[in-house]
Amino acid sequence: MTPSSFLPEFEPGTVWLVGAGPGDPGLLTLTAVHALGWADVILHDALIDPRILTYARPDAILENAGKRGHRPSPKQSEISDLLVAHAQAGRRVLRLKGGDPFVFGRGYEEGLALAAAGIRFRVVPGVSSGLATLALHGVPATSRDSNHAVILATGHLAEDKSLDWAALAKTGQPIVLYMAVANLAPITAALQAGGLAAETPVIAVHAATTGAEQAVAATLAELPHLAAAGRIRSPAVIAIGAIAPLRAAIAPHLAEPILDVAS
Ligand SMILES: C[S@@+](CC[C@H](N)C(=O)[O-])C[C@H]1O[C@@H](n2cnc3c(N)ncnc32)[C@H](O)[C@@H]1O
Numbered sequence: 483m484t485p486s487s488f489l490p491e492f493e494p495g496t497v498w499l500v501g502a503g504p505g506d507p508g509l510l511t512l513t514a515v516h517a518l519g520w521a522d523v524i525l526h527d528a529l530i531d532p533r534i535l536t537y538a539r540p541d542a543i544l545e546n547a548g549k550r551g552h553r554p555s556p557k558q559s560e561i562s563d564l565l566v567a568h569a570q571a572g573r574r575v576l577r578l579k580g581g582d583p584f585v586f587g588r589g590y591e592e593g594l595a596l597a598a599a600g601i602r603f604r605v606v607p608g609v610s611s612g613l614a615t616l617a618l619h620g621v622p623a624t625s626r627d628s629n630h631a632v633i634l635a636t637g638h639l640a641e642d643k644s645l646d647w648a649a650l651a652k653t654g655q656p657i658v659l660y661m662a663v664a665n666l667a668p669i670t671a672a673l674q675a676g677g678l679a680a681e682t683p684v685i686a687v688h689a690a691t692t693g694a695e696q697a698v699a700a701t702l703a704e705l706p707h708l709a710a711a712g713r714i715r716s717p718a719v720i721a722i723g724a725i726a727p728l729r730a731a732i733a734p735h736l737a738e739p740i741l742d743v744a745s
Pocket residue numbers: 504505529579580581582583584585586587609610611612615659660661662687688689690691692716717718719
């Protein structure tokens with residue numbers, strides 16, 4: 483028995499929606515590495531760390547499904563159509579997405595399109611950036627003494643009022659924000675209106691596990707100012723609440739970068 487005998491066969495004419503984790507190739511799953519080694523075509527998001535693509539077959543077709551130069555991003559329907567067309571041509575198609583494909587990744591939408599076209603596909607979970615980033619910085623997503631729930635939220639649609647931020651604040655549970663850097667002013671105002679104190683601790687991590695990683699520990703009220711000053715940049719994971727300061731007790735023993743503490 484070899485390690486690869488535990489892994490499923492990547493059959494021609496199928497699509498695998500694969501999570502690539504936050505960037506560090508060490509956080510890829512075995513199934514993701516296996517898929518990279520078999521795929522005929524890889525359609526990857528713009529944020530995929532280039533180190534991960536080195537696991538691709540040398541003759542694989544690599545297509546960036548994110549922003550390309552100054553051209554606009556392809557529409558979701560165009561990406562789905564491409565997946566279907568490659569699969570119908572009999573290729574092994576790998577759709578590679580950052581983090582986990584089903585966490586703010588539009589993986590489900592692509593699955594729906596594949597199902598509608600009668601294409602068989604597999605979903606390969608990945609390590610979601612929100613949870614990976616916290617763990618790497620010594621912040622538990624949950625601990626027995628701090629919280630029994632954690633909220634993952636997108637800040638992308640903050641301005642269209644699609645999410646009731648005040649209601650989230652009232653739960654008293656920590657909130658882990660994705661895609662929120664551009665909307666920190668309205669989000670933090672809504673959370674404070676919902677009852678979160680201005681001094682609520684936060685940690686923000688930009689480009690976690692890549693060479694460009696930057697982390698800041700601060701308070702809720704400081705977040706918009708830090709973003710305006712360029713000290714929190716996208717992509718970032720931002721954790722708000724009682725879990726954020728828990729890192730202090732174990733941080734001296736971690737091999738992770740020391741946090742910049744906002745004044
Ligand atoms: C379109 S969402 C995709 C989330 C992804 N499916 C996941 O599970 O991590 C993109 C957002 O994920 C977060 N993100 C992804 N990779 C990151 C990283 N290496 N460091 C910090 N944030 C990251 C940022 O909030 C970014 O705006």
